[in-house]
Amino acid sequence: MEEKRQPVIQVKNLYKIFRVGDEKVRALNGVDLTIYKGEFCAIVGTSGSGKSTMLNMLAGLEKPTKGEVVVAGQHLENMTENQLVKFRREKVGFIFQSFNLLGTMNAIENVALPLTFRGVDKKVREAKAVKMLKLVGLSKHMLHRPNEMSGGQQQRVGVARALVLDPEIIFADEPTGNLDSHTSAEVLGLMRKVVQEKNQTMVMVTHDNHLAGFADRIFHIIDGKIVKIETRSEYKEDEQ
Numbered sequence: 363m364e365e366k367r368q369p370v371i372q373v374k375n376l377y378k379i380f381r382v383g384d385e386k387v388r389a390l391n392g393v394d395l396t397i398y399k400g401e402f403c404a405i406v407g408t409s410g411s412g413k414s415t416m417l418n419m420l421a422g423l424e425k426p427t428k429g430e431v432v433v434a435g436q437h438l439e440n441m442t443e444n445q446l447v448k449f450r451r452e453k454v455g456f457i458f459q460s461f462n463l464l465g466t467m468n469a470i471e472n473v474a475l476p477l478t479f480r481g482v483d484k485k486v487r488e489a490k491a492v493k494m495l496k497l498v499g500l501s502k503h504m505l506h507r508p509n510e511m512s513g514g515q516q517q518r519v520g521v522a523r524a525l526v527l528d529p530e531i532i533f534a535d536e537p538t539g540n541l542d543s544h545t546s547a548e549v550l551g552l553m554r555k556v557v558q559e560k561n562q563t564m565v566m567v568t569h570d571n572h573l574a575g576f577a578d579r580i581f582h583i584i585d586g587k588i589v590k591i592e593t594r595s596e597y598k599e600d601e602q
């Protein structure tokens with residue numbers, strides 16, 4: 363089993379040091395990790411542990427101080443800003459805590475929006491958006507605007523919008539931050555299902571241990587270091 367797994371994200375000896383006045387903040391203090399194709403991984407830690415910094419490095423939003431970040435075969439630490447923009451556009455989808463939906467657009471239009479930026483034909487855009495909304499269980503809410511939907515439904519529109527471009531890798535930052543625990547569990551279960559079906563790779567950061575439990579593997583981060591990696595027991599048994 364193990365040797366067939368294809369690494370999608372490889373981080374080696376990663377440091378991110380911020381200077382604040384005379385002080386140095388070691389937001390990432392020597393991180394090594396590998397994430398494989400098809401995995402749903404969670405990076406979990408308390409406030410200030412380095413989660414967002416880690417996600418920013420993996421998504422090519424910020425440059426490391428030192429170390430390697432290889433994503434989908436590309437060394438992000440050597441790329442120019444233009445190359446990073448291209449990398450993000452082609453490879454990556456984002457799901458945020460705040461849904462970032464446009465209030466004047468209905469669900470279909472919101473989900474179709476990233477395809478507009480790619481110059482996809484209107485009919486094709488709408489067909490893809492409808493398909494994604496069905497996949498996230500919103501068949502009956504396609505024409506609803508954000509203020510005509512619940513928080514959980516809005517977040518599912520956000521998930522559909524992140525996945526409509528079929529990204530190889532999805533990054534999620536506290537994706538259920540504004541939702542109650544029951545709805546959070548539903549949204550995460552759904553994200554996991556969709557990503558699994560398409561054999562995509564998802565990395566989520568959260569401070570919530572319970573929500574991290576939805577992931578195949580959990581990386582625990584404390585003071586910019588990965589201190590423990592947990593694998594779901596059912597997967598461990600598969601691998602033996």
Ligand SMILES: Nc1ncnc2c1ncn2[C@@H]1O[C@H](COP(=O)(O)OP(=O)(O)OP(=O)(O)O)[C@@H](O)[C@H]1O
Nearest residue numbers: 380382387389408409410411412413414415416569
């Ligand atoms: N731009 C910055 N300049 C200076 N220090 C920073 C900067 N960004 C983050 N830090 C520091 O780096 C450390 C890690 O921050 P980070 O935002 O990655 O934590 P986090 O785990 O995502 O926290 P939270 O859950 O509160 O969002 C913190 O000590 C933070 O104060």
